[in-house]
Amino acid sequence: MRAWIVRPIRSGGLDIAVPHRIYAPSGRWIELSHEGRFGDHRCLSSIVDRSGLELLSVTYENNLITYHLHPNFGETRYEIALKDRWVERVTLPTHDRGSWRFKYVCESETGDYPRNAKGRPxxxxxxxxxxxxxxxxxxxxxxxxxxxxxxxxxxxxxxxxxxxxxxxxxxxxxxxxxxxxxxxxxxxxxxxxxxxxxxxxxxxxxxxx
Incomplete structure (x- = not known):
């Protein structure tokens, strides 16, 4: 059974509990730090395993969030760019830094729009x-x-x-x-x-x- 330890932090003007250490049934665990800052909010900044090896680090700069996978073993980086709290672009860790861009308007030449639960486009x-x-x-x-x-x-x-x-x-x-x-x-x-x-x-x- 998976178990976890939480700790209190102050984020966005509120006192909240966030996961600090997560245990697998095998006894292995990972530890999460929430030292990142995004506006008034405390955010995930790193994940390390029980040997101290950093598995993930996260940096926040203006409207750009960058995820570094295994930062001690080369450059594997995802980037998420935000605009007005919406994801505008995701950049992949490929050699050509391929990316996706997002626009939140439904467009259709055939009229095949997404639908709500009642089927209305x-x-x-x-x-x-x-x-x-x-x-x-x-x-x-x-x-x-x-x-x-x-x-x-x-x-x-x-x-x-x-x-x-x-x-x-x-x-x-x-x-x-x-x-x-x-x-x-x-x-x-x-x-x-x-x-x-x-x-x-x-x-x-x-x-x-």
Whole structure:
């Protein structure tokens, strides 16, 4: 059974617990440090194994996050560039530094747009976040000209309520949590079940209302 040790840190104006050491069933462990800074937030800065070998280091500079894999054994580097809190570009650790760029607008020449749970085609979505990077508002423009405005209420890092203006969604949904911080229902009102490790188990995930 996997186990872990957590430690408290101050991040984004809140006191939170983050994993510090994770143990495998074999007894091996890795240790995580959160000395990185991204705005007001403390972030993962390195992972080392029990021998002290650094497996990963992470640096943060303006809107660029760089992941160094096995930094003591040559240059294997991923870069993630952000713009307005969105991933704009991912650069791969290949010899030609190949990269992907992202644009968050749905475009289709055939009309084959991504769809919501009711099958309605989505043309464009926009989002707003608070200082803790919690989603607070989203607007969805559908291909048929209709739109949905959704508002999200959070306490700390927990989503407490979501409201929608489009009939494809429930008008309002409150979210509950157990003593371990696991969410007990999804946005459709289905109850979520967890196994002893705190993970949603494989197979059927939802129980009835």
């Amino acid at each position: 989505i043309k464009e979505q926009s989002y707003e976040f608070d200082d803790l990077d919690n989603l607070t508002y989203s607007r969805t423009d559908f291909a048929d000209g209709e739109k949905d405005k959704a508002y999200f209420t959070c306490e700390g890092f927990q989503l407490k309520n979501a409201t929608h203006t489009h009939p494809d969604y429930l008008p309002s949904m409150d979210f509950a949590y157990d003593d371990d911080g696991n969410m007990l229902n999804d946005e459709l009102g289905h109850k979520l079940r967890y196994d002893e490790s705190g993970l949603v188990p494989a197979g059927p995930r939802l129980s009835g209302l």
